[in-house]
Amino acid sequence: MTDLLIPFEYAYMVKAILVSGLIGGVCAFLSCFITLKGWSLMGDALSHAVVPGVSLAWLVGLPFSVGAFIAGVMAALTMGWLKKKSGLREDAVIGIVFTSWFALGLLLLSLYPSNLNLRTIIFGNILAISDPDILQVLIISGVSILVLVMKWRDLLLYCFDEVHARSLGLNTGFLHLLLLSLLAATAVAALQTVGACLVVAMLVTPGATAYLLTDRFGKMLVIATITGAACGLIGAYISYYINGSTGGCIVVLQTFVFLVALVFAPKHGLLNTRRQRRLAALPQTS
Amino acid sequence: MNWLDPLRYSFMTEALMVSALVGTVCAVFSCYLVLKGWSLMGDAISHAVLPGVVVAYLVGIPLPVGAFAAGLLCATATGWIKASTRIKEDTVMGIVFTGMFAFGLVLFTKVETDAHLSHILFGNILGIERDDLIQTVIAAVVTLGIVLAMRKDLMLFCFDTAHARAIGLNTTMLHYVLLALLSGTIVASMQAVGIILVVAMLVTPGCTARLLTDRFDRMLILATASSVIASCLGVYVSFFVNGATGACIVLAQALLFAAAFLWHQRRRSRFSV
Amino acid sequence: MPSLSIDVANVTVAYPNGHTALRDASFHLHQGVIAALVGINGSGKSTLFKSLMGFVKPVAGTISIAGNTVEQARKLKLVAYVPQSEEVDWTFPVSVWDVVMMGRYGHMNFLRIASAEDKRIVNESLARVGMTDFRDRQIGELSGGQKKRVFLARALAQNGQIILLDEPFTGVDVTTEEAIIALLRSLRDEGRIILVSTHNLGSVPEFCDHVVLVNRTVLAAGPLEEVFTEDNLNRAFGGVLRQFHFEQSTIQDHDGKTVKLVTDDERPLVFGKGGHLEYKDRQGREDLVEKRQKEAGE
Structure with a gap:
C-alpha cells in the first residue's frame, strides 16, 4: 500500500504530476475547438514551429515561452499569408512552413546549445522542470483558461458557423487569431511536459474522446478537461514506476482512454453502432 | 578551408550520393502527395514508424521492415477508425500517430543506449553504416521503381478517384499502394x-514544382531537380557550419521554395497587369 | 428608422484576384415581400448575398438597408442568414436550443451569458417554427425540413428583419416545403423582407412576390408576373434550360388540349403561348385573369 505513495515523497514528482495535470486540462479544453474546427495539423505544426523561438529567446536572454510564443504566432501568420498568395493547398503550406521553422530550430540548437536541450524540447522532460519554468507554465495556463472561459461561446460559434458569426458583427478575424494564439500558447506550455512531437496528442485526443461520449458541447468541454487532466496526473504518476518517458506515458494513456471510448461509448461507440446495424438487418416485426 | 574540401572525404561523397537518391524518391512521391492533399498523412506515418523501429530492434529483424509495418498499421488504423466514427480524418490521424509515437517513445526510453535509434529520429547521413546504406538504397530503388511504373494510375487516382473507379481501376488497391509507397519512402x-523531418522532404519539393509549372510531367522533373539540389546543398553546407545535417537539408528545401514563390508572384503580377 | 427596404444602386463587385463577379447591379425591395434571387451557378447570387452582409465591399455603387449602410445594418443585426444545408457541419455537438441561442449572441454582453429575455425569445422562436419538442436534439438527428426550420428560428431569434435564405428547398420534401413556405409568408406579412436564392425555377411562382434575375449583373427586378417571363429567363439562363413544348397532346385530339405535367422534386416552370407565366391553378389569380382579359380585349 505504501508503495503506491512513493512518488509523492519526491518534491520533483509531485511538481511533475501537478503540472502535467494542469497542462493536460488546459490543452484538453482547447482540444474541443481544435477537433471540431479540423485543426489537428495546425496543432502539430505550431507545436513544432515554436522550437526556433526557444533557441532565440535563450540567445537574447528572454524567458523561453515568450520566444516560443512569438515564433508560433509568426509561423501561423506566415502560413496564412503564403496560402493566400501562392494558391497552394492549405495542408501543403502548413507542412512547408512548420518543417522549415522546426529545421531552423534544430539547426540553431545544434549550433548554440541552450538551457533546454534538444531532447527536452523534442520529447519533453517534466521531471527536470525548473521553478521559473513552472511559473511560466502557470502564467500561460492561467491566461489561457481565463480567455477560454470568457470567450468559449464566441469561439464555438466561430467554429460552427463562421458566416453567421460574421453577419452578427463578431470579429471573426480576431477570433481566428485568438484561437491560433491560444493554440500557440498551450503548445508552448505543453512543450516541456510531453515535447514538441506529442503536444498535438494533448490538443486532439481528449476532445475526440469527449466527442464520442456526448452530443452537447458544454458536456464535451467538461469531459475533455477531466480526461485530459486525469491522464496528465496519472500518466506522470505511472511514469515513475515504469521509469519511462513521462510525455510518452501521458499520451499512451490518453490514446488508451480514447480507444476505450471508441469501443464502448454508449451511442457512438463501435459496439453500439455494430448492434444498430445488426438490428437494422433483422426483419421488421412490428 | 577550401570549398572542395568536403569532397575529399569518402563519407561526404557517400552522403552526397545517398542524399541525392533519397531526395529523388521523396521528390517524385511528393508530387502525388501534394496533389492528393496528404501532407498530414506523411507527417503521421513518419512519426508512427517509431514503435516499429524499436520493436524491430528488440526482435532483431532489419529496422526498415519494422518501420514499414508500423507505417502501414498507422494508415490502416486511421482509415478504419475514420470509417466507423464521425470524427474528422485529421483528428483521427493525430490521435493514431501520436499514440503510436508515444508508445514507441516509452519503449525507446526503456531500451535506450543504442545509437541507432536516435539516428532514426534525427538522421545520420554523415555516419551512415554499410548495412544501413544498403537498406536505404534498396528501399529507395524499389519505391522509386514502383512509383514510376505506376505513375499514370497513381496520377489518375490522385486527380479524380471517381473516374479512376469508373474506368475499372481498383481504387481501394491504389489507395493502399499509395500508402505503402509512402511508408516505403x-x-x-x-x-x-x-x-x-521526413515530412519536409515529402511536401516541399512537390509544392516548389507546383508553383513553377501546371504540367504534371514537368512537375516531376522540377521537384526532383529541386530536391536533389537542396539535399546536396544541405549536406555540403552542414559540413562547413557543423550543424545538424537533416535540418540543413530542410532549410535548403525551404530556400528553393521561397525562390519559386517569388518567381511565381512576379509572374502573376506581370500577367494581371 | 425609415421603413424597411433594400436599395442596391449600380453596385460592382470585383475580387482581389481581379474577377468581376457583379457589374452595375441595381434593384429595390420594399418591406413585406418574398423575393427570389434567380440565376445560374456563378451568376453572382452568393456575391450579392455577401455584399448585403458586408463580407465583400463593392468597388463602386452603394447598398442601403433601411436607410443604413451595410456596416450600420450589421450593428443593428438587421440581416439574418440561413445557410445552405451543405455548408453546415451536422455532426457538430450542439443542440437545437444551442443553435437558436446563437442568434442572440449579437445582442448579448461580452461574456455571452443568456438573460431570461434571451431565453424567452429563443423559446418563442422555436414555438414559431414548431420545433419546441425538438429543442434538446442534436442537430444531426433532424430531418431536412426540421434542420431548415431550426436555422429559420435562429434568424427569428436574431430578430433579423431581412432574412437571406440560400437554396432552402434542396433536400426537403414537398410537404415540408409547403410548411416552410407558409412560415415565410407569415414572416412577410409582419413586414420583413425575405430574399431567397434558388435555381429551382418551378417553386418561385408558388411563393415569391418579387424576382431579381441575375447573370453577372441584375438583368431584371420587380413583381413576379412582370419579370418572370420566358424572354427574361432565356437571358438569365441562356441555353441552360431544358424546354418542352406542348402545343397539344402529341398522340390524341379527342380530349381537348389538356396536357398534364408530372415531375419529381424539381418543380416545372410553365409558360403560356406568348411567353407569359402559368401558375399551378387559377385559384387566387382571378384578378390577373381579369387583367389579361382586358388587355386582350383592347
Whole structure:
C-alpha cells in the first residue's frame, strides 16, 4: 500500500504530476475547438514551429515561452499569408512552413546549445522542470483558461458557423487569431511536459474522446478537461514506476482512454453502432 | 578551408550520393502527395514508424521492415477508425500517430543506449553504416521503381478517384499502394534526414514544382531537380557550419521554395497587369 | 428608422484576384415581400448575398438597408442568414436550443451569458417554427425540413428583419416545403423582407412576390408576373434550360388540349403561348385573369 505513495515523497514528482495535470486540462479544453474546427495539423505544426523561438529567446536572454510564443504566432501568420498568395493547398503550406521553422530550430540548437536541450524540447522532460519554468507554465495556463472561459461561446460559434458569426458583427478575424494564439500558447506550455512531437496528442485526443461520449458541447468541454487532466496526473504518476518517458506515458494513456471510448461509448461507440446495424438487418416485426 | 574540401572525404561523397537518391524518391512521391492533399498523412506515418523501429530492434529483424509495418498499421488504423466514427480524418490521424509515437517513445526510453535509434529520429547521413546504406538504397530503388511504373494510375487516382473507379481501376488497391509507397519512402529517408523531418522532404519539393509549372510531367522533373539540389546543398553546407545535417537539408528545401514563390508572384503580377 | 427596404444602386463587385463577379447591379425591395434571387451557378447570387452582409465591399455603387449602410445594418443585426444545408457541419455537438441561442449572441454582453429575455425569445422562436419538442436534439438527428426550420428560428431569434435564405428547398420534401413556405409568408406579412436564392425555377411562382434575375449583373427586378417571363429567363439562363413544348397532346385530339405535367422534386416552370407565366391553378389569380382579359380585349 505504501508503495503506491512513493512518488509523492519526491518534491520533483509531485511538481511533475501537478503540472502535467494542469497542462493536460488546459490543452484538453482547447482540444474541443481544435477537433471540431479540423485543426489537428495546425496543432502539430505550431507545436513544432515554436522550437526556433526557444533557441532565440535563450540567445537574447528572454524567458523561453515568450520566444516560443512569438515564433508560433509568426509561423501561423506566415502560413496564412503564403496560402493566400501562392494558391497552394492549405495542408501543403502548413507542412512547408512548420518543417522549415522546426529545421531552423534544430539547426540553431545544434549550433548554440541552450538551457533546454534538444531532447527536452523534442520529447519533453517534466521531471527536470525548473521553478521559473513552472511559473511560466502557470502564467500561460492561467491566461489561457481565463480567455477560454470568457470567450468559449464566441469561439464555438466561430467554429460552427463562421458566416453567421460574421453577419452578427463578431470579429471573426480576431477570433481566428485568438484561437491560433491560444493554440500557440498551450503548445508552448505543453512543450516541456510531453515535447514538441506529442503536444498535438494533448490538443486532439481528449476532445475526440469527449466527442464520442456526448452530443452537447458544454458536456464535451467538461469531459475533455477531466480526461485530459486525469491522464496528465496519472500518466506522470505511472511514469515513475515504469521509469519511462513521462510525455510518452501521458499520451499512451490518453490514446488508451480514447480507444476505450471508441469501443464502448454508449451511442457512438463501435459496439453500439455494430448492434444498430445488426438490428437494422433483422426483419421488421412490428 | 577550401570549398572542395568536403569532397575529399569518402563519407561526404557517400552522403552526397545517398542524399541525392533519397531526395529523388521523396521528390517524385511528393508530387502525388501534394496533389492528393496528404501532407498530414506523411507527417503521421513518419512519426508512427517509431514503435516499429524499436520493436524491430528488440526482435532483431532489419529496422526498415519494422518501420514499414508500423507505417502501414498507422494508415490502416486511421482509415478504419475514420470509417466507423464521425470524427474528422485529421483528428483521427493525430490521435493514431501520436499514440503510436508515444508508445514507441516509452519503449525507446526503456531500451535506450543504442545509437541507432536516435539516428532514426534525427538522421545520420554523415555516419551512415554499410548495412544501413544498403537498406536505404534498396528501399529507395524499389519505391522509386514502383512509383514510376505506376505513375499514370497513381496520377489518375490522385486527380479524380471517381473516374479512376469508373474506368475499372481498383481504387481501394491504389489507395493502399499509395500508402505503402509512402511508408516505403519514409523508410528510405529515415536514415538520412530522420523521421521527424521526413515530412519536409515529402511536401516541399512537390509544392516548389507546383508553383513553377501546371504540367504534371514537368512537375516531376522540377521537384526532383529541386530536391536533389537542396539535399546536396544541405549536406555540403552542414559540413562547413557543423550543424545538424537533416535540418540543413530542410532549410535548403525551404530556400528553393521561397525562390519559386517569388518567381511565381512576379509572374502573376506581370500577367494581371 | 425609415421603413424597411433594400436599395442596391449600380453596385460592382470585383475580387482581389481581379474577377468581376457583379457589374452595375441595381434593384429595390420594399418591406413585406418574398423575393427570389434567380440565376445560374456563378451568376453572382452568393456575391450579392455577401455584399448585403458586408463580407465583400463593392468597388463602386452603394447598398442601403433601411436607410443604413451595410456596416450600420450589421450593428443593428438587421440581416439574418440561413445557410445552405451543405455548408453546415451536422455532426457538430450542439443542440437545437444551442443553435437558436446563437442568434442572440449579437445582442448579448461580452461574456455571452443568456438573460431570461434571451431565453424567452429563443423559446418563442422555436414555438414559431414548431420545433419546441425538438429543442434538446442534436442537430444531426433532424430531418431536412426540421434542420431548415431550426436555422429559420435562429434568424427569428436574431430578430433579423431581412432574412437571406440560400437554396432552402434542396433536400426537403414537398410537404415540408409547403410548411416552410407558409412560415415565410407569415414572416412577410409582419413586414420583413425575405430574399431567397434558388435555381429551382418551378417553386418561385408558388411563393415569391418579387424576382431579381441575375447573370453577372441584375438583368431584371420587380413583381413576379412582370419579370418572370420566358424572354427574361432565356437571358438569365441562356441555353441552360431544358424546354418542352406542348402545343397539344402529341398522340390524341379527342380530349381537348389538356396536357398534364408530372415531375419529381424539381418543380416545372410553365409558360403560356406568348411567353407569359402559368401558375399551378387559377385559384387566387382571378384578378390577373381579369387583367389579361382586358388587355386582350383592347
